[in-house]
Amino acid sequence: MTRWRITVDQDRCVGSATCTSIAPDFFTLDGEDRSCPAAAEVAPADRLADAAELCPTSAIAVVDAETGLSQVD
Amino acid sequence: MRHTAPADAAAVDLDAVDLRDPDLYRYGDPHAVWHAMRERDPVHWQETGPGTGFWSVTRYRDVEKVLRDARTFTSEGGTLLTLLGQPDPASRQQLSTTDPPRHTEMRAPLQRLLAGRTADRHRDRVRAAARGILAPALDGEPIDFGVAVHQLPVVMFGTLMDLPEPDWTRLTELAEMAIAPDDPVHQLPSGAAATQHRAHRELFAYFQDAATARRKALGEDLLSVLLTMTVEGEPLDRGAVMANCYLMLIGSTVTVPEVPKAALVELIESGRYADWAEHPELLETGVEEALRWASPANHVLRYATAPTELGGKRIAEGDGVVVWYGSANRDEEIFPDPYTFDVRRTPNRHLTFGSGPHYCVGFAIARMTLRVLFAEMFAAFSDFELAGPVEHIASNFVAGITRLPVAGKPRPGREPW
Ligand code: HEM
Numbered sequence: 001m002t003r004w005r006i007t008v009d010q011d012r013c014v015g016s017a018t019c020t021s022i023a024p025d026f027f028t029l030d031g032e033d034r035s036c037p038a039a040a041e042v043a044p045a046d047r048l049a050d051a052a053e054l055c056p057t058s059a060i061a062v063v064d065a066e067t068g069l070s071q072v073d
Numbered sequence: 074m075r076h077t078a079p080a081d082a083a084a085v086d087l088d089a090v091d092l093r094d095p096d097l098y099r100y101g102d103p104h105a106v107w108h109a110m111r112e113r114d115p116v117h118w119q120e121t122g123p124g125t126g127f128w129s130v131t132r133y134r135d136v137e138k139v140l141r142d143a144r145t146f147t148s149e150g151g152t153l154l155t156l157l158g159q160p161d162p163a164s165r166q167q168l169s170t171t172d173p174p175r176h177t178e179m180r181a182p183l184q185r186l187l188a189g190r191t192a193d194r195h196r197d198r199v200r201a202a203a204r205g206i207l208a209p210a211l212d213g214e215p216i217d218f219g220v221a222v223h224q225l226p227v228v229m230f231g232t233l234m235d236l237p238e239p240d241w242t243r244l245t246e247l248a249e250m251a252i253a254p255d256d257p258v259h260q261l262p263s264g265a266a267a268t269q270h271r272a273h274r275e276l277f278a279y280f281q282d283a284a285t286a287r288r289k290a291l292g293e294d295l296l297s298v299l300l301t302m303t304v305e306g307e308p309l310d311r312g313a314v315m316a317n318c319y320l321m322l323i324g325s326t327v328t329v330p331e332v333p334k335a336a337l338v339e340l341i342e343s344g345r346y347a348d349w350a351e352h353p354e355l356l357e358t359g360v361e362e363a364l365r366w367a368s369p370a371n372h373v374l375r376y377a378t379a380p381t382e383l384g385g386k387r388i389a390e391g392d393g394v395v396v397w398y399g400s401a402n403r404d405e406e407i408f409p410d411p412y413t414f415d416v417r418r419t420p421n422r423h424l425t426f427g428s429g430p431h432y433c434v435g436f437a438i439a440r441m442t443l444r445v446l447f448a449e450m451f452a453a454f455s456d457f458e459l460a461g462p463v464e465h466i467a468s469n470f471v472a473g474i475t476r477l478p479v480a481g482k483p484r485p486g487r488e489p490w
Pocket of ligand 1: 140148152168169170180187229320321324325328329332368369370373424425426427428430431432433434435436438439
């Protein structure tokens with residue numbers, strides 16, 4: 001079964017809360033309003049790819065956990 | 074306003090400075106003022122009357138802190154310095170003057186429409202417009218790039234909103250009258266207030282008619298999204314739709330053209346046009362540097378919702394807090410050699426699009442448009458020179474250039490357009 005790995009580059013995150021509004025079950029904001037993945041590996045989901053694509057600073061990476069290939073176009 | 078290193082920051086008398094004065098931006102040197110503030114009083118109180126005034130925030134880290142903390146620093150009291158102390162009629166109606174969580178719900182459908190793929194769909198029209206702007210310079214004759222480049226943003230706005238092309242020129246004029254009514258280029262003989270009033274009236278009437286027609290023929294455009302979205306379980310009312318159309322128009326038309334203008338002046342004056350133009354691989358880092366350099370939005374205003382502390386100053390509940398983007402983007406603590414235009418600068422975490430929940434929702438389209446324009450310019454011209462004096466806009470909100478006469482050197486043997 002395919003799994004996706006999520007990472008957020010905290011240096012790039014500007015806290016626009018785009019990901020937490022589009023995919024609230026996959027991201028949370030820390031005390032400084034920087035986004036963190038709720039879990040490092042998850043089952044594939046369209047809205048996760050949407051969140052990564054819509055991130056204003058492209059801070060979110062979503063890759064196939066096995067192949068390492070990006071799932072965001 | 075000039076974007077280069079300030080002439081004499083040490084001579085600035087901070088007690089005498091008025092950062093609201095539009096003429097400071099037309100004739101003066103706001104970068105000298107900001108530099109002096111960053112050094113001597115980074116969170117500075119300016120009095121505007123007995124017991125009234127606002128805080129100016131000039132260091133990168135403090136600016137970022139204010140923008141990211143929408144709970145302590147609300148947008149719902151208005152975000153423009155000219156309206157300081159007056160309630161904003163668009164509060165909780167317009168995206169920019171709404172706080173989370175309502176803001177989050179309003180923003181999501183707009184962000185979805187404006188991100189990535191939409192920008193790609195506009196690319197060909199933007200390229201055609203960029204060529205239209207540059208073509209008159211191909212015979213080597215001077216053009217006023219400061220005027221011509223304003224044809225560009227309405228191509229984004231008009232396409233996004235699906236508005237008829239013959240209306241686009243007037244929309245651009247009205248946007249500029251609304252945002253810089255003090256500027257003699259746009260001002261009506263009856264004065265600044267009348268100029269702004271006239272522009273608002275005409276724009277709202279225009280959007281009203283467009284909305285009425287669109288309700289009968291909804292599509293996938295921005296106006297249709299505004300007409301059909303629900304926020305807190307309800308559709309936007311008429312006023313809210315108008316206010317957001319207006320915001321999108323202003324957000325796109327007055328900002329984007331200032332980036333290539335400011336960059337071109339600097340590239341000409343520093344003799345470094347060719348260095349960037351000959352290196353297509355520097356298109357992206359160069360555009361980010363142009364964004365940092367130009368910082369087209371000068372400021373944004375917030376109000377403190379509770380007593381707080383910033384840069385060692387005590388901010389009282391209700392105080393107006395103004396962040397200065399142009400200053401944050403020249404903060405020497407963050408950017409080495411901040412007054413050098415360096416197309417290779419990385420990292421380059423400029424705050425030109427803001428930060429936090431209100432981070433510019435048009436960023437993808439803005440970036441695409443700028444990359445296309447610079448790429449077309451570099452492909453067609455090996456250099457530019459100034460062909461007359463550069464004039465700056467009288468506005469505390471837009472860091473802008475009105476007149477920019479230039480002559481280009483067309484590349485011999487280039488592909489015809
Ligand atoms: C280089 C060009 C641009 C610059 C420098 C710029 C700058 C900014 C800044 C600094 C903000 C944050 C304001 C705040 O914090 O209150 C902002 C917000 C916004 N911008 Fe832009 N912008 C640009 C292009 C655009 C374009 C092309 C559009 C529309 C297509 C647009 C629409 C908006 C809107 C609607 C907001 C409000 C977002 C919100 O409150 O969530 N901007 N912009």
